[in-house]
Amino acid sequence: SYELTQPPSVSVSPGQTARITCSGDALPKRYAYWYQQKSGQAPVLVIYEDSKRPSGIPERFSGSRSGTMATLTISGAQVEDEADYYCYSTDNSGHYRVFGGGTKLTVL
Amino acid sequence: QLQLQESGLGLVKPSETLSLTCTVSGGSISDSSYYWAWIRQPPGKGLEWIGSIYYTGSTYYNPSLKSRVTISVDTSKNQFSLKLISVTAADPAVYYCARGNCSSTTCYPDSWGQGTLVTVSS
Secondary structure (H helix, E strand, O other): OOOOEOOOEEEEOOOOOEEEEEEOOOOOOOOOEEEEEOOOOOOEEEEEOOOEOOOOOOOOEEEEEEOOEEEEEEOOOOHHHOEEEEEEEEOOOOOOEEEOOOEEEEEO | OOEEEEEEOOEEOOOOOEEEEEEEEOOOOOOOOOEEEEEEEOOOOOOEEEEEEOOOOOEEEOOOOOOOEEEEEEOOOOEEEEEEOOOOOOOOEEEEEEEEEEOOOOEEEEEEOOOEEEEEOO
């Protein structure tokens, strides 16, 4: 099997920068993706291919990948950014398509 | 605008079969650029990839669920379906259908349905 590891929680004040990490052994060779899930809603893709933003996603969301770690950065986090965030990727074979355990972002 | 809608029974008895269908609107399930996936989320827990299918019928299943899962596609109805046999207390979850996209190295879900809650109880 394959695992992606995220911190369970991150907390910032409004306007601060939030950083959520995701570690996995295959990340040096595989893209990372990030999903935002607000309470009671379906996940929404916020970053794809490490650092690209889908249309409609605010510019304050950015992503990066270095070695075995990918990072989602929310610059100037807002109260409406409170949500669970999941990273996603695959192992080197592509057989295992996995989500990280999720990180609960609190902005208050 | 693409929309995906899950449907099916929300209550399944232990040892029986969970069956769900996803209806795609605003796009064609036969579009060769995409594949179609099922993902689930147990209450209060994280996301788990179940499997996916291409319009040609080619499938990929999570190795941990492979022995119990079948995903099929009906291009005439623009639908794809999930069957999970022998359900247990580990299977209650919100089940999502999603459209999948592929980059040069990785395939990923890029658009999701709203999800449907499935409970397992006798």
